[in-house]
Amino acid sequence: MFGIGSKKAGLTIEQTGVRFIQLKNNKTWEIEKQSFLPLDPGTIIENQIADEEKLRMQIRQWVEQEGLKGSQVALSVPPSQVIIRKMSISAVQPKQVQQLVALEVETGMHLPFEEPVYDFIPIGIETQVQDNGLEEEVTRVLVFAAPRKLIAEYIGILDESGIKTESVEVSATALGRMAEIAQGKPFADTMLVHLEHAQLDVYMFRDGKPVFMRTINLLDMEEEAPLFESESYLAQKSVIRDEQLSMEQMVEVTAEISRMLNFYQYSLHDGEARINELVVTGAEISRGQLVAELRQALADISIEELKLEAVPGKQEDASLNQYRVAVGAALKDDKNSQIDLFPRENKDAKILPYALAALLLIWLAAAGGLTTFYFSQKSHLANQAAQMSQLQTDNQVKELQLASLQGAGRSPEMLIRQLEEARMDAVSVLVQLNAALPPGGVIRDISYSQNSTIDVTVNVRKIDDASVYLGAVKTLSFVTDASISSLAQETDTGNGSLSARSGLYAAVYSISARGAQAEAANMDADSVRAIGGAVAPDASSSDLMTQEESVNDGTNP
8 A cells, every 4th residue: 555665664752752653564554563652741842852861761761671672763853843944046957956955054044043954845947037137947945954953862862772763854744644645645735733732733735745834832822921841831741641622722723723824825825826625633532623613614625634543444543543643754765755854974065175175276376377467467458558648648739739720621620629529538448448358358459540440359268258248348338339350269478488378268359439430530531631731731641641550550569
């Protein structure tokens, strides 16, 4: 029926006691061995070990007395110490998702305890629109985290007594597994209510995965300020018998369940999903009482009572219901396993310090080389800026000379106005081109001509950076169009060394200037000669053109 191995064992550590059950596979599962250890009041309080030494002694004596040494068990722990967090991971490959979840839990997730032990369940893949407008596939996961210290204490106590722990899971998944097998169908949008003495656990499942867990203390509903340390309170918690719920408890439980149903529908799923099935497990008397009350209060939901002590086709066995969580833990296998909170050694963490040290050395060497390269290029860039600034100053002097001249034909004022409108702020252009560089990119050469075309030679680290820089240049204020004239791997620095820039790429960009510059470029030759004659009356037109080319060459060192 269950398809388990030859023998499986499950163990639960609860506030009232420790339960062990061993199953054997004889075509259908059968209970081979079971044992219960009632714990003294005050040993475990609110699912925290209050007296560790007493718990160690009791379990050690119990294991020896019952002959449980050498057993291998699947351990189930109460849900009150387990935290569930929903995350969206920017990856879809399982290995990448696992690495990113580990990074988020260990560095960015805020938890009410230190040193968590955790596991996660993928719950779907969706497409999200990022801030830059691009779509990205992300994996939605549920992360389950518990205090490593508490889980390690449970495992250590069992190990010292002679019981080996193979896996650790929360009672929600263990009980859910048992309930699904007993019902013969998986949970969809299902609430599982688990009554355990003076405590009520509520689990909500979506597509068979637990998405919500909450523990309600039934005694707290009757006492405004219970004294957890008092003997009377602890004695009440340790009572192991079927009890009816009081009217006050029934009202409070029904109200809490209604609130959690609304939370599931409107907070967890934005109104797109709702609980349509509610399953109640627990002691027979209180279980039946709660089911009857809930059927009256929640008429639109299917409410089922899980009677594990009366399995069809088998003799009625009340102990099966008492060991329901332990049985669910024992039935865990690779196919139905969802969460394992067993603290395992991270092998990657052992080599991480050495890997980081090696990366640090590589980074320091690269940083030294980049620093030297940066300062040399910065000096080169400063020289280029000084040359361009000098050219701009010379141009302004010529404009002042033209402003004092009166000539025939075309008005010098009109020509000067055209030139002023077409004038390019060389320093501003250089600053904008430099600011658009990708990380590690440097400008090698800049040249410009009278037809408003700028040629820029840039060194980049990666070929992709060349296209990134082209896109950035096209958005600059003075650019109308830009293209890559050539792109090749850098092999020559100009000083005879062929390997100094190994790994760099040289990209040559042809940039067309905007608006007025293009119009000035269309001025006829007579206008240019007229301006040249005003500035240098003794120079011929050919001398002017030669002078102009010389200036252009001077900006391209």
